[in-house]
Amino acid sequence: MSTKIPQDKLASQLSAVGYVPDRNLVIALWMMEKLSRPLLLEGEAGVGKTEVAKALALAHNTKLIRLQCYEGLDQNSALYEWNYQRQLLAIKSREGNDASLIEEQIFSEKYLLERPLLAALRQETAPVLLIDEVDRADEEFEAFLLELLSDFQVSIPELGTIVAKTIPRVVLTSNGTRELSDALRRRCLYHYVDLPDIDREARIIISKLPYIDAALALQIANMVSMLRKEDLKRIPGVAETLDWAATLAGLDIKHLRDEPELIYETLICLIKTTEDRSRITREVSDRLLGLVA
Amino acid sequence: MEKTLGESAREKLVRFARTLRDNGFVIGFSETSDALRLMTGSTSERVSLLKAVLRTLFCSRHSDWEKFDEIFDAFWLNKGIKSTVRVTAPFNNYPRSVMSDSLKAGRAIESKPADHVTRSDEDDASSERGQSKREGASRTEVLSQLDFRHLTNPIDLKTAHELAERLAKRMRYRLTRRMRARHSGKKLDIRRTIHKSIAKGGVPFELAKRKRKDRPLRLVMLLDMSGSMSLYSATFLRFMHGVLSSFKEAEAFGFHTRLVHISPALRERDPQRAVERMRLIAQGAGGGTRIGECLSVFNRWHAKRIIHSRTCVMIVSDGYDTGPAKGIETEMAALRRRCRRIVWLNPMMGWTGYTPEAAGMQAALPFIDLFAPAHNLVSLQALEPYLARV
Numbered sequence: 001m002s003t004k005i006p007q008d009k010l011a012s013q014l015s016a017v018g019y020v021p022d023r024n025l026v027i028a029l030w031m032m033e034k035l036s037r038p039l040l041l042e043g044e045a046g047v048g049k050t051e052v053a054k055a056l057a058l059a060h061n062t063k064l065i066r067l068q069c070y071e072g073l074d075q076n077s078a079l080y081e082w083n084y085q086r087q088l089l090a091i092k093s094r095e096g097n098d099a100s101l102i103e104e105q106i107f108s109e110k111y112l113l114e115r116p117l118l119a120a121l122r123q124e125t126a127p128v129l130l131i132d133e134v135d136r137a138d139e140e141f142e143a144f145l146l147e148l149l150s151d152f153q154v155s156i157p158e159l160g161t162i163v164a165k166t167i168p169r170v171v172l173t174s175n176g177t178r179e180l181s182d183a184l185r186r187r188c189l190y191h192y193v194d195l196p197d198i199d200r201e202a203r204i205i206i207s208k209l210p211y212i213d214a215a216l217a218l219q220i221a222n223m224v225s226m227l228r229k230e231d232l233k234r235i236p237g238v239a240e241t242l243d244w245a246a247t248l249a250g251l252d253i254k255h256l257r258d259e260p261e262l263i264y265e266t267l268i269c270l271i272k273t274t275e276d277r278s279r280i281t282r283e284v285s286d287r288l289l290g291l292v293a
Numbered sequence: 294m295e296k297t298l299g300e301s302a303r304e305k306l307v308r309f310a311r312t313l314r315d316n317g318f319v320i321g322f323s324e325t326s327d328a329l330r331l332m333t334g335s336t337s338e339r340v341s342l343l344k345a346v347l348r349t350l351f352c353s354r355h356s357d358w359e360k361f362d363e364i365f366d367a368f369w370l371n372k373g374i375k376s377t378v379r380v381t382a383p384f385n386n387y388p389r390s391v392m393s394d395s396l397k398a399g400r401a402i403e404s405k406p407a408d409h410v411t412r413s414d415e416d417d418a419s420s421e422r423g424q425s426k427r428e429g430a431s432r433t434e435v436l437s438q439l440d441f442r443h444l445t446n447p448i449d450l451k452t453a454h455e456l457a458e459r460l461a462k463r464m465r466y467r468l469t470r471r472m473r474a475r476h477s478g479k480k481l482d483i484r485r486t487i488h489k490s491i492a493k494g495g496v497p498f499e500l501a502k503r504k505r506k507d508r509p510l511r512l513v514m515l516l517d518m519s520g521s522m523s524l525y526s527a528t529f530l531r532f533m534h535g536v537l538s539s540f541k542e543a544e545a546f547g548f549h550t551r552l553v554h555i556s557p558a559l560r561e562r563d564p565q566r567a568v569e570r571m572r573l574i575a576q577g578a579g580g581g582t583r584i585g586e587c588l589s590v591f592n593r594w595h596a597k598r599i600i601h602s603r604t605c606v607m608i609v610s611d612g613y614d615t616g617p618a619k620g621i622e623t624e625m626a627a628l629r630r631r632c633r634r635i636v637w638l639n640p641m642m643g644w645t646g647y648t649p650e651a652a653g654m655q656a657a658l659p660f661i662d663l664f665a666p667a668h669n670l671v672s673l674q675a676l677e678p679y680l681a682r683v
Contacts, residue, residue, distance in 0.1 A: 035331070084484075091494070092495050
């Protein structure tokens with residue numbers, strides 16, 4: 001008996017919840033579990049980084065706690081905040097009492113508002129904590145995050161230190177708008193999410209739209225993959241492929257080559273800038289269609 | 294039954310980690326020990342699995358991710374390209390065909406004067422022919438020194454300093470969305486107001502305020518000191534001197550065939566000593582340029598420490614480069630990701646009928662936020678409003 005990587009188990013769990021995983025990603029997710037380290041996912045916009053965390057939460061049947069990062073995000077909105085209205089009320093209603101007593105009361109758990117990070121630390125079962133687009137937050141926040149991710153405890157001055165009940169599974173995503181610090185990168189496992197290949201994309205379409213014809217799904221995946229090779233400003237992501245597939249299925253199209261005009265018109269699901277629109281003319285669309293077997 | 298790893302396998306893993314480090318990966322002790330933990334049992338026997346595990350563990354950015362497979366195959370599967378991959382240390386972003394060139398040059402940047410460098414001209418022979426005159430000039434390092442006496446010319450120095458100071462005042466701060474407690478702030482800091490009101494029975498007598506935090510903008514200047522720039526470098530040195538004394542955070546570098554950190558010399562109070570130090574630094578100035586390689590050295594050794602997201606990088610160069618344009622492109626892309634803005638000042642643009650045709654300039658253009666002429670202090674002054682907006 002040996003310690004075999006239970007990747008197949010995790011892979012089947014993931015596909016059971018409708019996510020078609022890439023083999024390397026499954027290994028990365030398994031390692032994340034094994035080493036209890038956060039996983040940093042990088043990749044172009046639209047390749048389905050956020051989906052990974054959602055699927056992971058579903059597969060483990062736990063809560064997904066999401067923190068969307070933005071510039072200026074601070075501890076108050078990421079970690080905790082006091083409930084000021086209730087505090088003010090409490091002070092008023094206890095007027096005349098000893099000040100230190102009031103202070104003790106209004107800075108207690110009852111008046112604490114949990115924000116995503118604190119919520120993730122206080123779950124009974126280990127949740128999936130998704131820190132989305134971490135590159136949008138500024139360096140100060142990154143430093144704070146680093147501390148949190150290594151100790152899994154935070155101190156609230158008025159209340160004391162809160163230690164995580166369970167270590168959450170942390171998934172960070174980045175679009176690369178800003179270079180992340182090496183310290184944060186070193187703390188995390190790394191996986192680069194690429195656009196799916198034709199076969200995987202077809203399987204994704206089938207898993208999300210079970211009513212679609214398998215042959216059509218493969219044609220769609222083929223067409224999108226060829227479209228991505230054209231010189232486009234904005235390369236369509238997986239979500240757009242799904243939109244398009246749903247549209248075509250709704251129009252009751254059986255074979256892409258049957259309806260070249262409709263195909264061209266519905267390309268607006270995939271192509272979203274005027275430049276790209278003018279680049280993919282009817283001729284280009286027909287040429288690509290001709291290549292789709 | 295959990296098999297522990299044999300001594301030889303351990304050693305091999307450590308050697309692999311070292312090879313990766315030589316290729317620019319950041320790998321610490323914790324990564325290798327985690328790898329050992331995972332490499333028990335069947336993991337180590339299935340190569341594809343081992344590869345996936347180690348890749349996830351050892352990579353920390355996309356460029357690592359792209360290189361990893363090749364290094365792994367060379368190391369563990371003896372694909373016969375071991376030596377090539379192994380020695381590519383300083384230039385991790387180069388495609389392999391140009392690696393060997395840049396490697397030789399790279400070593401030279403660090404250790405030897407450039408005239409020891411013999412470049413092999415396999416790939417870019419055609420592009421070189423087009424600029425053969427410049428190429429020839431730049432292969433040997435000119436050992437004559439630039440005259441830095443004008444750095445002490447009081448009138449010019451004063452103008453340069455005044456300009457730098459004005460710029461510094463306008464560029465210094467960038468507003469952030471982060472708030473900090475301030476008496477004069479416009480917004481109410483509820484948290485602290487409540488804290489203060491407890492002692493007054495809940496009546497907020499004292500209001501705590503907060504306002505946006507100002508943070509200084511950092512200016513990093515890279516000055517081309519090669520032969521083709523010799524007419525202008527003196528002017529810019531003066532400007533840099535002014536910038537260093539009036540900016541809170543600024544750094545200056547010079548480059549020709551090597552990259553030199555010149556801020557310590559420029560910060561020298563005593564002008565005589567500053568000139569003396571600059572003379573030493575300028576050894577090799579006035580010769581050729583290797584922009585791509587100097588940028589690579591900058592990215593590798595200085596960028597991490599010096600550049601943060603509020604940094605504006607100002608490159609002053611004519612874009613004539615002896616290295617392959619591809620090198621400039623990858624390094625500019627890497628630099629672009631790190632900093633806030635890249636300003637490229639090109640003195641040649643002041644000439645009538647100039648178009649940025651130099652291959653290096655062409656490669657750099659997509660990554661530049663502001664591309665402007667600057668051939669003397671007057672043109673720099675004209676730039677002031679644009680620079681201040683950065």
